[in-house]
Amino acid sequence: MDDLNARFVQGDATAFEALFRAHQREVYGWIVRVVRDGTAAEDLTIETFWRAYRSRSRFDPARSFGAWLRRIAMNAAIDHLARAPRDRAAAPDAVDPVGVARIEAADARQSLDRAFRALPPVLRVTAMLALVEERPYHEIAGILDVSVAAVKSRVFRATRLLRRELTRLGWQR
Amino acid sequence: MIDEADRDLKNALRALAVGSTPALDTDLWPRMRARLEAPRPGPSALEWVLAAAVGAAMLVFPQIMLGVLYHL
Numbered sequence: 001m002d003d004l005n006a007r008f009v010q011g012d013a014t015a016f017e018a019l020f021r022a023h024q025r026e027v028y029g030w031i032v033r034v035v036r037d038g039t040a041a042e043d044l045t046i047e048t049f050w051r052a053y054r055s056r057s058r059f060d061p062a063r064s065f066g067a068w069l070r071r072i073a074m075n076a077a078i079d080h081l082a083r084a085p086r087d088r089a090a091a092p093d094a095v096d097p098v099g100v101a102r103i104e105a106a107d108a109r110q111s112l113d114r115a116f117r118a119l120p121p122v123l124r125v126t127a128m129l130a131l132v133e134e135r136p137y138h139e140i141a142g143i144l145d146v147s148v149a150a151v152k153s154r155v156f157r158a159t160r161l162l163r164r165e166l167t168r169l170g171w172q173r
Numbered sequence: 174m175i176d177e178a179d180r181d182l183k184n185a186l187r188a189l190a191v192g193s194t195p196a197l198d199t200d201l202w203p204r205m206r207a208r209l210e211a212p213r214p215g216p217s218a219l220e221w222v223l224a225a226a227v228g229a230a231m232l233v234f235p236q237i238m239l240g241v242l243y244h245l
Contacts, residue, residue: 013209020202028197038195045197046205053209112189131183132190159179166182 005061016056019065020049026066027073034077034128036117044080048073071143074125081121115165119158126151127158 007015027048032041051072052059059068119127122144129135129143130151137151144151216224231238 017202017206020205021200024201025197028201029194033190033194036193042197042199042201042204045201046208049205050208108185109189109192112185113193116186116189127186128190131179132187159182162182162186 002061005059005063005065008065009056009059009061011056016049016053023066023069024049027069030070030073031077033132034074034125035080036113040080044073044076048076051076067142071145074129074143078121078125081124111166111169112162115162115169118165119161123154123158123161126154127162130155131159 004015004018008019024045028041028045031044031048032038035041035044048069052069055072059065116124116127126140126144129140130137135143137148137155140151141148146154231241
């Protein structure tokens with residue numbers, strides 16, 4: 001694999017194709033879990049590899065290509081979410097208690113999806129890495145290029161925002 | 174990594190992610206190759222205008238070259 005990485009850094013198109021084919025599904029999976037849109041995730045998968053190809057001279061072939069890609073993919077996802085209008089939950093601020101009582105499991109799932117989509121991009125990515133994938137904080141810090149303390153802060157803020165939004169939506173578990 | 178009080182939230186998020194994440198069912202390489210082979214766009218009209226403005230300014234005020242060289 002190191003040889004493949006080295007050839008990629010040197011601009012070998014065959015090596016890039018091999019790396020693309022080996023990682024495209026993994027990259028797509030990382031991105032689609034964050035952006036929650038299959039079409040956008042396909043575009044962002046290509047954007048991720050495009051950014052990787054353009055900055056290949058800065059990649060150390062001795063290191064993990066996948067870890068480097070993950071960092072680029074999460075940045076591409078954050079950029080995409082920052083450009084796109086934020087998904088806002090449509091529920092009113094004042095929750096009707098009768099309406100809350102009628103919320104069923106499917107609605108709870110939908111509420112959770114809306115609350116997740118309403119998170120700011122960096123918190124959305126951090127929540128996915130920390131809460132869903134349970135990546136260690138030091139690894140998340142490496143992916144997002146921030147300190148461990150910043151990751152902890154973001155996880156705290158994401159959790160608090162999710163809870164607040166879910167309460168507003170009348171989420172029941 | 175998180176306290177017990179958030180365990181239900183975490184489990185629900187994970188169920189949401191697993192249950193609604195579509196798998197990639199197409200090979201994206203043809204689209205990637207098309208992007209790699211697409212001709213790079215040349216300088217835009219605005220960039221040409223800016224370059225011309227800078228060039229004209231240097232002709233009219235050659236002393237600014239010292240400032241430009243300093244910042245290089």
